[in-house]
Amino acid sequence: MDRRSLLALPLLAPALAAAQGGWPARPIRIVVPFPPGGLADLLARPLALRLQSALGQPVVVENRPGAGGNIGADAVAKAAPDGATWLLGSIGPLAANPFLFANMPFDPRTAFAPCVQLISTPKVIAVNASRPWRDLPALLADARARPGAIRGGSAGNGSSLHIALALLNRLAGVEITHVPYRGAAPAVTDLVAGTLDLIIDNTPNILPQLREGTVRPLAVATAARLPVLPEVPTAEEAGLPGFVFGTWFGLAAPARTPPDIVARMAEAVSAALREPEIGPRLAETGAVVGGGTPEQFAAFIAAQVAVLEPLIREARIRAD
Template sequence: MHRRTWTALMLSALTSATFAQSYPNKPIQLVVPFAPGGTTDIIARTIADPLSKALGQPVVVVNKAGGGGVVGATETARAVPDGYSLGVATVSTTAANPAINPKIAYNPLTDFSPIINVAATPNIIAVHPSFPAKDYKGFVAEVKKSPGKYSYSSSGTGGIGHLQMELYKNLAGLFITHIPYRGAGPALNDTVAGQVPMIFDNLPSAMPFLRENRLVPIVVAAPQRIPSLPNVPTFKEVGLEPVNRMAYYGIYGPKGLPKEVIDKVNAGVRKALEDPAVRKRIEDTGSFIVGNSPEQFSEQIKAEFDTYKRVVTQQKLTLD
């Protein structure tokens, strides 16, 4: 090896080691790609304070809503890879939206540095109380009896609610019309009001209406039945395991993020998740704690993207 090359390698190693020891030495921005109040925002704010303590610097949550999460995700993809601007990764921003929208300015598999999946959240199909059926078997029979009669709401075209429901429709052989909204809040409001007969939504945002019997749960995407909904089957139980996919809420940075930063943030989140109060707050939303490795989270993102890319092709979905 040439002496100059060896010297360059040594300087690079020393610089990397010095950076690892000093990071972080100023506040870290954590971009939430949706408006305040949703599940993504709740989990980000729950983890931000204990992560601040673990890293020794403030972790400041910044909401950058728009484009079904694309605006905030694009900001993270374009950030300087120094660890001071990170983002919250969701299925909508890293899989569903990129699968259906060829104009998105980032590649979910190459333009980010996955760090850790913090939590996973069940998704649910729920109907208005006026819907003729109140259980899964009756739901399928009713929809098949009147193909095209019913519609469902979601948080928007290209989001997880849209594409996961389309995956379900494809496998179950059902015809239900999609009514997209600009967020889960408006979609829930119209479904609860009876303007739309059913919704595909994250469990945390739907749960208050389920508890008040203003929505009726039909089937849930979760590893096992939800304790608070003991009579509601999972998609796996009804023979549709490919639909049994939960939403994830992770942390990632732009591509090229130093391994030292990735490892330090991953360790900080894991430490934060050891706090019983933090775990309880996340679990109270209906979510499951994950806390995996960067490699495992990267594999999850790829698996979800591949799944929804197939859904878009099979269902011939477009943004129009």
């Protein structure tokens, strides 16, 4: 291929894409239903750049935060099912929110066509470094001896951190007091300062403090140990079987989006996640990189709903 042909490739890409089934024939919008700068936003922007190159159309990231992700998700649910609008959703708007909010503008079970899981972010049980608990059994023994005395922080009522704490209380038969914050960052700040006793946070969020030694990890809520925290036992290894819980993010389209478009986007995203500048960098933060098919993501969401609904109802968790 000569130099002139090579230079023309970027201009020809949209036409080639349109010729291969008509999608994408125009710019693509990825709605992130959370504020800029968060994990979802930091995931969306490098992914958008990779997809723009792979699909031959501009890919724009639009932040539409509010109501635990419901505002942005509702905008996608009501968008035309033509493959031009996608939701970078999470455990909230794609699974948990119907059980957390009294009034939902959409039903995630019917509003979206699941496309592909992007990442999951395992949780780690961490305590202030000055506290006496050296392992999870010591923490739980103290919690049983002093019901309500130990304070656990979260990113807010109905957040995944709140749900994780409720799951810990239920499985261990303890009563750790929930202290909600407006976001995980101020909760971690108070944990480091000693105002809080513990937090069950996403590994990428708290990994810097764990490495600095300002907070102490007791266990990870995963089936196997994490490569970034190989010395930290799983909750089951620490004597609490069944405590496996994490946050996750995935891509979804409006319901009735043609299955072939959803499948093609899943393939493009899975390929992007394997790129050195995306997948390995995410793994370095403690995230577990996803990928796969729409069918796999749909089955995963259904399994999550089966766990979340009874837990949220039993613990009477409500969002702000």
